[in-house]
Amino acid sequence: MTPPQRRRRSPKEEPPPELPQEQPPQEADEQVPKSPGRLYLLTGGGDNGERAEIDLVTLIVARADSPSPTTQPEQSALLRLCKAPLSVAELSAYLNLPFSVVTVLLTELLAAELVQARAPIVRSALPDRSLLEAVMHGLQKL
Numbered sequence: 001m002t003p004p005q006r007r008r009r010s011p012k013e014e015p016p017p018e019l020p021q022e023q024p025p026q027e028a029d030e031q032v033p034k035s036p037g038r039l040y041l042l043t044g045g046g047d048n049g050e051r052a053e054i055d056l057v058t059l060i061v062a063r064a065d066s067p068s069p070t071t072q073p074e075q076s077a078l079l080r081l082c083k084a085p086l087s088v089a090e091l092s093a094y095l096n097l098p099f100s101v102v103t104v105l106l107t108e109l110l111a112a113e114l115v116q117a118r119a120p121i122v123r124s125a126l127p128d129r130s131l132l133e134a135v136m137h138g139l140q141k142l
Contacts, residue, residue: 054088054103054106054107054117055088056087056088056089056099057087057088057089057120058087058088058117058118058119058120059085059086059087059117059118059119059120060078060082060085060086060087060088060091060106060115060116060117060118061082061084061085061115061116061118062078062079062080062082062083062114062115062116063113063114063115063116064079064114066079067079067080067114071114072105074095074097074105075105075108075109075114077095078091078095078102078105078106078109078115079109079114079115081094081095082115085118087120088102088103088106091106
């Protein structure tokens with residue numbers, strides 16, 4: 001039996017370098033800040049240091065049905081999103097804005113009483129003993 005013969009590979013031609021593809025234009029409702037200057041302008045040109053006590057899990061609910069014509073586009077988007085309770089983390093993700101910027105925008109909306117901030121519902125670590133006993137007695141009667 002003869003061993004198979006090896007064939008030499010011919011040098012492959014290198015593919016032409018890929019040209020950078022142009023990115024498609026972003027939609028108008030996507031609010032992607034392009035620079036820190038844009039974030040500075042979103043917050044009103046500065047921060048006076050007074051921010052509401054808001055953390056990532058604080059629930060925000062809109063009080064107004066529709067935003068007024070004088071509100072910023074980002075604040076109008078916040079009001080539209082907050083028809084149902086949403087956490088600040090969700091709002092930040094939906095608007096593609098940093099938490100700190102969303103906090104400043106929400107502070108202005110809270111001061112104007114257009115939104116309401118609620119602490120998340122905390123469930124107790126252990127269930128109520130009387131409730132468990134009532135369920136146990138109910139099951140025993142079946």
